[in-house]
Amino acid sequence: MIGRDFKFHDGKKGAALAIRIIKDSKKNEISKVLKEGTVVVHLKGNSENSKERLIQYLSSELNIDQNRFDVIEGKDGVDILLSILDIEPNEIQKLILKKIS
Numbered sequence: 001m002i003g004r005d006f007k008f009h010d011g012k013k014g015a016a017l018a019i020r021i022i023k024d025s026k027k028n029e030i031s032k033v034l035k036e037g038t039v040v041v042h043l044k045g046n047s048e049n050s051k052e053r054l055i056q057y058l059s060s061e062l063n064i065d066q067n068r069f070d071v072i073e074g075k076d077g078v079d080i081l082l083s084i085l086d087i088e089p090n091e092i093q094k095l096i097l098k099k100i101s
Contacts (some may be wrong), residue, residue: 015088015091016081016082016084016089017083017096019038019082021042021050021054021079022043023046024044024045024046025042027042029099041057043057051080054082062092068085069082070083
């Protein structure tokens with residue numbers, strides 16, 4: 001290992017959220033947090049573009065720029081892993097819990 005050149009990369013910090021989307025709902029809302037920590041989000045409208053609509057809704061509801069959201073996994077599914085850059089996990093937890101209280 002001695003003499004080996006290492007190159008460090010600019011890591012991004014943020015929070016990861018497990019999201020379960022309930023599609024075709026009557027209204028957009030963050031309804032609850034499941035025991036394992038998954039956030040349940042209801043989205044109104046048809047099932048198309050649910051990823052984009054999820055980011056638009058959460059951005060507006062939590063007052064966070066859309067460009068700070070990134071879908072890590074589950075781009076076309078109901079269960080999505082979402083990353084939110086430049087926010088601490090405890091801060092996003094407080095914002096979400098305010099919306100369901």
